[in-house]
Amino acid sequence: MSDTRIPKFVSYPLIALVAIAAVWLGVWLSLQEQRGGIPDNMExxxxxxxxxxQPFALRDHHGQPFGLAQLEGRWSFLFFGYTNCPDICPATLHTMKSVWQKLPTEPGEPGHPRLFFVSVDPDRDSLDTLRQYVTYFDPSFVGVTGKLDEIDNLTGQLGVLYGxxxxxxxxxxxxxxxxxxxxLLIDPQGRLRAVLPRPMIPPPWRVTTRSLQTITEIKIMLRVRQLLLFGLLAGFVVTGSANESLQFDNAWSPEAPPVAPVMAGYVRISNDGSEDVTLTGARCPDFARVEIHDMVERDGMMRMIEQESLTIEAGEQVELKPGSLHMMLIKPRRTIKRGETLEVTFETASGDSIPVSFEVKPQSARDQQHDQHQHHHH
Structure with missing residues (x-):
């Protein structure tokens, strides 16, 4: 039976929904210290x-104490995950990296927010591992973890679940x-103010400046939608020599931080034949094993459900994409770098072997795929 850490106080029923999908809320970051009202204009x-x-005691990736005092003085974003996560965690951190690149302030300047990635997997995520992982996305991001009872202390207050x-x-x-x-958004007084939906795509931006009593304020309008990416990046088609009815389009894998023991793989599989085809496994010489997982949200948590088989019906297609079905490449046998090709072989129930080449691309390829998908539909 799985071990689920249930927060002592789950308060989501008490949260007032003042903004729903496609409604602008936002983050108001001033060049002056902000200790005031609720940030506006963020969904x-x-x-x-x-x-x-309430007080809690964790450690950041520098080995320094991380508690209430470290959340005071500036707006902070908290995201809970673990470095072995192949999909949601790197996608979210990449999205936040895109946000940080749009900020008009620099780390350490008044009004500049902070992002803390809190690992709920302290047995595998050492402070040094966290440091290498989060700084891969942005050097100002900070990894945090600690003893399970203190992690439970913090997650229980925030209504965060893990297991x-x-x-x-x-x-x-x-x-x-x-x-x-x-x-989660924490205000400069160390109080929980807002919960942002799972950000899977880079947000559109609008940045404006105005004058207010001789103080220049920067309003950054951030729109984060709970959408799924569609792997529609134009590319070549790889057709398995052992099964001509299947086509594998746009096979790619986002580059992972060097310390990450897993990578994700995405591809669109089309069955142009007259019979259903069932995939029963996959392998890659560069990894100890390859699995296909489905990402589902259940009981307030994102869960990865391993798929023993995957059937592509005749005339239909199945897409492995971020936040949904995806390939999980586990325990690399060498350092994998962007620009390289991963040779993955899929096995079918009929005994066929289908080789497919996955191109390793930077995390920013997520943005390009979303942009091309938007263009495709307009």
Missing amino acids: ATVLPEARQL YDEKKNDNPLDYNVNHSGQV
């Missing part, structure tokens, strides 16, 4: 009253972690 679920957090799946073999460190996918 989010905003608490009707700010919730003051561990059963271990797959005798290796005590081989397991998946289920966790909430939201990003």
Whole structure:
């Protein structure tokens, strides 16, 4: 049975929904210190009253204490996950990296926000691993973790859920972690103010400046939608020599931080034949094993459900894409770099082997795919 860490106080029923999908809320970041009202213009679920957090004791990736004091003085974003996560965590951190690149302020300047990635997997995520992982996305991002009771202390106050799946073999460190996918916004007084939906795509931006009593303020309008990416980037088609009815389009894998023990793979599979085709497995010489997982949201957590087989019906297609069905490449046998090609072989129920080449691309390829998908539909 999986081990689920249930927060002591789940307060989502008390949260007032003042903004729903496609409604602008936002983050108001001033060049002056902000200790005032609720940030506006961000799509989010905003608490009707700010919730003051109680003391907790964790450590950041520098080995320094991380508690209430470290959340005071500036706006902060908290995201909970783990470095073995192949899909949601890197996608979210990449999205936040895109946000950070649009900010008119620099780290350390008044009004500049902070992002803390809190690992709920302290047995595998050492402070040094966290440091290498989060700074891969942005050097100002900070990794945080600690003892499980203190992680529970913080997640319980925030209504964040996480849990561990059963271990797959005798290796005590081989397991998946289920966790909430939201990003939480903490105000400069260390209070929970808003919960952002799981950001899977880079947000559109509009940045304006205005004068108010001789103070120049910067309003950054951030729109984060809970959407799924569609792997529609134009590219070549790879047709399996052992099964001419299947076509594999736009096979790619986002480059992962060097310390990440997993990578994700995305592809659109079309069945042009007259019979259903069932995939029963996959392998890649560069990884210890390859699995196909479905990402689902259940009981307030993002869960990865391993698929023993995948059937592509005749005349239909199945897409492996971020936040949904995806390929999980586990334990690389070498350093994988962008621009390289991963040779993956899919096995079918009929005994065929279908080789497919996956191009390793930078995380920004997520943005390009979304842009081309938008252009495709306009």
